[in-house]
Amino acid sequence: MPLPFKHFISTKQLTRSAADAILTKAAEMEKVIAKGGDDRLKGKILAALFYEPSTRTRLSFETAMCRLGGDVISAEGIQFSSMYKGETIEDTMMIVGQYADIIAMRHPEAGSADRAASASPVPFINAGDGPGQHPTQAMLDLYTIKKECGKLDGIKIAMVGDLRYGRTVHSLSFLLGLYDKVHFTLISPKELTMPPKVTDFYKEHKITFTETDDIAAGLDCDVLYMTRVQQERFTDPAEYERLKLKYILTADMLKGRKTTVMHPLPRVGEIATDVDALPNAAYFRQARNGVPVRMALLDMLLG
Numbered sequence: 001m002p003l004p005f006k007h008f009i010s011t012k013q014l015t016r017s018a019a020d021a022i023l024t025k026a027a028e029m030e031k032v033i034a035k036g037g038d039d040r041l042k043g044k045i046l047a048a049l050f051y052e053p054s055t056r057t058r059l060s061f062e063t064a065m066c067r068l069g070g071d072v073i074s075a076e077g078i079q080f081s082s083m084y085k086g087e088t089i090e091d092t093m094m095i096v097g098q099y100a101d102i103i104a105m106r107h108p109e110a111g112s113a114d115r116a117a118s119a120s121p122v123p124f125i126n127a128g129d130g131p132g133q134h135p136t137q138a139m140l141d142l143y144t145i146k147k148e149c150g151k152l153d154g155i156k157i158a159m160v161g162d163l164r165y166g167r168t169v170h171s172l173s174f175l176l177g178l179y180d181k182v183h184f185t186l187i188s189p190k191e192l193t194m195p196p197k198v199t200d201f202y203k204e205h206k207i208t209f210t211e212t213d214d215i216a217a218g219l220d221c222d223v224l225y226m227t228r229v230q231q232e233r234f235t236d237p238a239e240y241e242r243l244k245l246k247y248i249l250t251a252d253m254l255k256g257r258k259t260t261v262m263h264p265l266p267r268v269g270e271i272a273t274d275v276d277a278l279p280n281a282a283y284f285r286q287a288r289n290g291v292p293v294r295m296a297l298l299d300m301l302l303g
């Protein structure tokens with residue numbers, strides 16, 4: 001099934017049936033991976049433009065394209081690109097869209113993905129636009145929750161850390177909002193609370209949520225979604241230093257609990273390494289799920 005849109009910019013574009021179709025396709029892709037891949041995207045080229053640091057997103061996009069028989073061309077770091085010389089995002093898309101069949105871009109400015117998509121002659125995927133959205137991460141998070149918890153309706157999820165600048169929690173909120181009776185526990189210092197664009201969405205859609213600065217409120221949820229304080233979004237380094245390790249999850253805090261622990265990664269101290277050995281530590285499996293989910297998205301957008 002092709003997706004009902006050409007460009008994937010935001011999880012707000014998804015309906016429940018489109019999200020479910022991506023999950024189904026991703027499960028099929030696990031089987032394709034198990035047999036070493038296939039060549040359904042042979043002859044297709046993905047342009048991976050990463051103007052902000054990335055390891056998982058970029059490598060899993062590239063792996064996904066390779067597993068389906070396609071090729072990848074790439075550019076990284078604005079300082080090495082024509083954008084540094086003053087080229088607009090729109091012009092860059094017009095050019096790259098003549099080389100590649102699909103473009104994935106990460107860029108430091110919120111809203112850059114909308115601008116890029118509006119100019120791109122080929123399907124465009126937002127791989128993170130500053131503190132805006134990260135829709136493919138949200139899809140792999142959704143896939144992980146379904147696999148780990150066996151359900152999406154009725155999920156109780158606690159989101160912990162930098163809810164202000166963390167784009168993954170914004171995108172995942174809009175996405176989980178498509179399912180029934182999901183409850184959000186939002187845990188952050190008061191300086192890093194969830195922005196109104198998300199809390200207004202919860203209210204509009206009658207989604208229940210509670211806000212607190214106490215991590216204890218999240219320990220008995222189905223999912224504890226930890227995040228890194230987004231150092232690159234702070235103008236005051238002292239403020240970052242003060243807030244960076246307000247929450248540190250340890251194995252001791254999870255003793256006797258089944259809470260599925262997730263994190264988009266990289267972690268920078270907010271999950272102690274002694275959590276890794278717990279069966280409910282799902283963040284490395286979550287990272288792995290990026291490949292089948294991105295294979296599904298590439299296949300559906302190019303199909």
Ligand code: NCD
Nearest residue numbers: 056057128134228264265266
């Ligand atoms: C996240 C991102 O880039 O927004 N990482 C990722 O894509 N796996 C989270 C983060 O950088 O903290």
